[in-house]
Amino acid sequence: MRATTIHAPYDMRVEEVPDPKVEQPTDAVLRVLRACICGSDLWAYRGEAARQKGQRIGHEFLGIVEETGSDVRGFQAGDLVVAPFMWSDGVCDYCTEGLTTSCVHGGFWGAVGHDGGQGEAVRVPHADGTLVKLPADAASDDHLLSALLTLSDVMGTGHHAALGAGVREGSTVAVVGDGAVGLCAVLAAKRLGAERIIALGRHQVRTDIARRFGATDVVAERGEEAVEAVRNLTRGQGAMCVVEAVGTEQSMSTAVNITRDGGAIGFVGVPHGSGTGLDLGVMFDRNIALRGGVAPVRTYIPELLPDVLDGTIDPSPVFDLTVGLEEVPEGYKAMDARTALKVLVKP
Amino acid sequence: MRATTIHAPYDMRVEEVPDPKVEQPTDAVLRVLRACICGSDLWAYRGEAARQKGQRIGHEFLGIVEETGSDVRGFQAGDLVVAPFMWSDGVCDYCTEGLTTSCVHGGFWGAVGHDGGQGEAVRVPHADGTLVKLPADAASDDHLLSALLTLSDVMGTGHHAALGAGVREGSTVAVVGDGAVGLCAVLAAKRLGAERIIALGRHQVRTDIARRFGATDVVAERGEEAVEAVRNLTRGQGAMCVVEAVGTEQSMSTAVNITRDGGAIGFVGVPHGSGTGLDLGVMFDRNIALRGGVAPVRTYIPELLPDVLDGTIDPSPVFDLTVGLEEVPEGYKAMDARTALKVLVKP
Known part of the structure; x- marks a missing residue:
């Protein structure tokens, strides 16, 4: 598949990487419908946060479940879901209390060995704890998809x-x-x-x-x-x-x-x-x-989702530039130059 | 009257100072029954907090009201009262919300021009907002007086x-x-x-x-x-x-x-x-x-007082050395050397 990688400061590329697949029984593989670039991605872009050459990037995305591991109970192929910016098991002490960012099995998209959101697909560890289902008909509502995407990070944060x-x-x-x-x-x-x-x-x-x-x-x-x-x-x-x-x-x-x-x-x-x-x-x-601190947005999604769905809140205006996957490097440039507030990616 | 003054680092004296008197209609004058030395007084003692030569010191005390200004409603001569470590008017926005330490008319005992608690008597500004009445019979209960004195600072803090x-x-x-x-x-x-x-x-x-x-x-x-x-x-x-x-x-x-x-x-x-x-x-x-931060102990006294009076809590063991007013300088030495935990002063 195609995915965004970072090779050096200011050197973002979109290139072929291995297709994600279910590796653990608790995994799901998700086809990305919408992703975006975060202000915090710019720390890596500018070299102020260290990254390995070729590391994936992007931690905000929603999409369609393509495949699930044998232990995944809450999702099946075809489900429209949103992912918070960290994965979490949903069952440890911290997750139970709502502090999913401190999950003992948690992690960050784009960490070494893991997919990032700015690509065609993502392997999702601990799918049951991590993902949140969205109404299927939202998939055809372009505006609503943008609003829902903010639940992965900025709205919850x-x-x-x-x-x-x-x-x-x-x-x-x-x-x-x-x-x-x-x-x-x-x-x-x-x-x-x-x-x-x-x-x-x-x-x-x-x-x-x-x-x-x-x-x-x-x-x-x-x-x-x-x-x-x-x-x-x-x-x-x-x-x-x-x-x-x-x-x-x-x-x-x-x-x-x-x-x-x-x-x-x-x-x-x-x-x-x-x-x-x-x-x-x-x-x-x-x-x-x-x-x-780092926002446990997974915990907030169930509370915020109904308000996004019924239009009580519409965070979508934070996106002021839309690019395709191949144009992600231009998206970074625009955000770095502050000519764009937040860049939406449609793979 | 006699009161403790600080002349230079490590130079504490007990000397004659003018007797306090009612200066503002909201003032009271209080005869000190019990005072003590605070760990925070050591910052001044050690020269780590600046003081003017001859400045008074001590911010924890209780005693008997001797005189009240014409606007004081809640107290009269003879009342046994405890003072929190800052005075406050009791009516400003902050006092109303309980944040008496941010009182717009508040101040700190021993500030330049003001009495400190380590002396025979204290002029209390904004007496109605500041002081809290204690049961009269506590005055004859030595142990209880020590416990009540902690309400001026350490217990509330x-x-x-x-x-x-x-x-x-x-x-x-x-x-x-x-x-x-x-x-x-x-x-x-x-x-x-x-x-x-x-x-x-x-x-x-x-x-x-x-x-x-x-x-x-x-x-x-x-x-x-x-x-x-x-x-x-x-x-x-x-x-x-x-x-x-x-x-x-x-x-x-x-x-x-x-x-x-x-x-x-x-x-x-x-x-x-x-x-x-x-x-x-x-x-x-x-x-x-x-x-x-700095504790609004005035707000906490009404809540903590009943528990001290009925013995639910007894903070008095924090005092492990008792001195008379003339021995206050020795009290400082003992606390500085950590041979005393907290020094009680009986003027």
Whole structure:
């Protein structure tokens, strides 16, 4: 089959790789209908996260089950399913508690020896624990497929961020980061009943989506000026719920400084310097909590799915460029240059 | 009156200072019955926290109201009261929500221009918001007075740590730090229904108190060995609830590494390097939350007081040395040398 591989920083290729097949009785093989490129894939693309030459990539996909191992009970060939960005067995202590990202048998698509989502097909370990069935008729609904694809990562990650930030009915929320996850955090906050949602970002195309997703205010400033702007919008106090969806020193520092005393930061930006932006002295004096991390999106899919299916939430606007599988390298270029927000892949 | 002052690192004096008097209509003047020395006072004692020459010190005390300003409604001369370690107005947004440490009119005993607790009397700003009445007959119960004094700081701070760590019925808790706050966190965790409480500490006198307070296990190792020991006690997973009651790089690093995936660290150790011990990458991968800070003990007193009065909890064993006011400098020496755990002062 054809699949995306990474050979060196900025050297993405689409090439022939072995067809996936069932190797363990708990495996399924899935034909990819839709995949996409994640902001976090850019860390590998830019060489800031190490990859072996030829390693697969892509961790967001949905598709049709082609084959199942003998122990797979919940799925059969022909099922339309979505995969979360990590696989998990569904039965260990952590999975039982909903923390599927800590599954003792879990793993990450594109890990050495495993398929990535940006290809024609994927071998899915622990299919019963990992996959979630979608209504069969969604397969013919192009728009809905895009919306459902966000359940594999960005929508669930935005939801995790909102939960970490403590968003509830009536909350005041500020979201640092106008990437797809930040935008989905706005949508998740709105869904959870937030009354005031301040989106920080200076790319109007993106902040326009934020408004569409429920942002009541947009702050285009950065650093100290952003802090002042958010404080001006919140009677000088800051926002009780803050989402950090970037992962850099500056974004975390901004997040700390716009959080109201007693509030919480939901952090989902993969840490790339953000530890240094965390001023523990300030957090101590003002009782600011930090909650979040890699989102157990598998756990969130059953909760979010009905709202996507009935249109209560439509995260699909995060995709602003669609490519075929052979054009994936161009997709990376576009996202790296920030000419695309998030790239949809139709193999 | 006589009061403790700090003139330079290691230069504590007890000397004549002006008698406190009601300055604002919301003030009260309180005659100190019991005060004590806090582990955090040692930061000033050692010169690691700056103080002006002659500044007062001490933030834990209880006593008898001597005089009240014309706006004070809740107290009158003769009332036995306990003061939390910060004053607060009781009516601002933050006080209303229970975050009295963020009070817009709040302050810290011993701040420049203010009395400290280690003296004969104290002017109490915002008396109605700050003080909590105690039963009059407690004044003649020496043991009970010591137990009640812990409500001014260490018992409430231990409770804050336990709440931050998410302790509830059946929890597994690990407490890093065997000082008075760490020990009170053990007691608070027990009170909240923790089933397993692992106390980390290598001073047997202290860990014996921890056991008396409810610790089911004691880990005397430090660093990597402590992490391994806690993991061995928790099926390799770590503790879901961890209290960090020290504030150093090593204590925070230990706290992070003994926390179970999906767990929380309740941090109440005043940060002195602990920011560097916080590995955000680990916290991200394992969804470890951080909650805590300066404890709003004023809010906790009404909840904890009945349990102290009826003996459900008795935090008084944290005091292992009693001095008169003139001997406060010796009390500092003893705590600095760790020959005393916590020093009680009877002016």
